[in-house]
Amino acid sequence: MSASLIWWSVAIYLIIATLVGFLSRQKKPATRMSGYFLGNRQMSGLVSALSYSATTYSAFMMVGLAGLTYAGGVGALGFEIIYFAGVSLVAVFGPRLWALGKRFGFVTPSEMLGYRYANRHVATVIAVSNCIFLIPYAAVQLTGVGYLLQGTTDGAISYNVGIFLATAIALLFAYIAGIRSVMWTDSLQAIVMMLASTLVVFLVVQGLGGFPTLFDRLATERPQALTVPGSGLFSLTTFLGLTLPWFFFSLSNPQVSQRLFMPASLGAMRRMLLGFLVFGFIYTLVSVLWGFSALVAFPGLENADLAAPRLLGSDYVPPWLGVIVLIAILAAAVSTIDSIMLALSSMLSRDLYANLKPDVSERRQLRMGKVVVPLIALLALGFAQLQLDLIAVLSVAASSGLVAVVPAMIGAFYWQGGTGAGALASVIGTTLFVLALYATGNSLLGLPAGIWGIIVASVLFVGVSLVTKAPVERAKECQAAVDEVLGKPVSRDARSDDA
Secondary structure (H helix, E strand, O other), X not given: OOHHHHHHHHHHHHHHHXXXXXXXXXXXXXXXXXXXXXXXXXXXXXXXXXXXXXXXXXXXXXXXXXXXXXXXXXXXXXXXXXXXXXXXXXXXXXXXXXXXXXHHOOOOHHHHHHHHOOOHHHHHHHHHHHHHHHHHHHHHHHHHHHHHHHHHOOOOXXXXXXXXXXXXXXXXXXXXXXXXXXHHHHHHHHHHHHHHHHHXXXXXXXXXXXXXXXXXXXXXXXXXXXXXXXXXXXXXXXXXXXXXHHHOHHHHOHHHHHHHHOEOOHHHHHHHHHHHHHHHXXXXXXXXXXXXXXXXXXOOOOXXXXXXXHHHOOOOOOHHHHHHHHHHHHHXXXXXXHHHHHHHHHHHXXXXXXXXXXXXXXXXXXXXXXXXXXXXXXXXXXXXXXXXXXXXXXXXXXXXXXXXXXXXXXXXXXXXXXXXXXXXHHHHHHHHHHHHHHHHOOEEOXXXXXXXXXXXXXXXXXXXXXXXXXXXHHHHHHHHHHHHHOOOOOOHHHHHHHO
């Protein structure tokens, strides 16, 4: 693709997306945290589904998963299917998170956990831990855009120009109308992304001789790519290290779990989940086929993350279609960056700043949240310039630390014996442990950080909770609120406690 074609396409995308963002704004500017960061909890099921999909399936999929398939073969499909299975957690925990958010007005998942465990330090510690791991994950999205523009133009648009462009666009959309503009622009780009990327797969596969020829060539030329666990990248421990953190993605990543506060009703949440599952299944197959097609068409790439850009810039794909997919991937990456920036800024404002100054008004919390957004963007930009590793591996590295919150999240709804001290020990201990593993080689006793993270978090949460006093009354209060909102009968104990 020519650089001029891409620049004109980016300009057109910016005009359309900016217009959509402005149209999504409320008549009155948001003055409350829930208005700016949660869309007043009034998002429809369709918009929520498309936005959830665009945010989750970002540069990681079309660039990262395609690259992982190129490097690791069929094991990459198993890796993504495990994540897909983990979305079932939304069906279990989504209604409960939504119910507590509606009942108590929570803005962040960490705020909810701080309340449930009757310890505001829990919320603060989770906010800081999430910043440590999510800023590099935001950088992964910038890296995807940089590789995409560099690869499709043969370097005419440099990597650094790509990451600066993505950062600037993300800041623009974040400030237009907060999460509302992000979700509405997400909806537009999710539809374009799905249609264009699917069409690209069929054109590339047909250019390679059709599906039978593609897999015959893989079986003949790259047989290891079709054998479990894959072509050298995966072993059992590597596979588990990658997939375990990804399974808990919907609970551990606040930019995802925070969206469970946003649907207007439980019906909207169900539609969101069903829409996401349909979108995700198709998009997973498309991304893996991209990786296999690139492996046949362009064997021997030094950087596997350039597999998708090489396909889009090749003769197999008409330039007009390639640039549409490129813009869709760019938009999806920007969506994820926006969601991360807004989630982290809301946490730093609500769970750190407001906890340090308990009497601060909500208007000042919102102002502080907006101030923090560009700082988060600049930190992500700094990480992206390091170009550290495979996109998929970096994404999992972030998730390995984020699982620190998973035991506390599960315990919030299913174990009255969980304590604030247990949650604090789990988050702080796991964060330090995972950071130490990555600093010293990412393994202990032959097991990667992705496996150790959930083990250490669970042991610390359960162990410390067993020797400290649990806020049982608060647990009953939260359970009664969930039962009330979800239409379940409130227990006799809960009713007497409320009285």
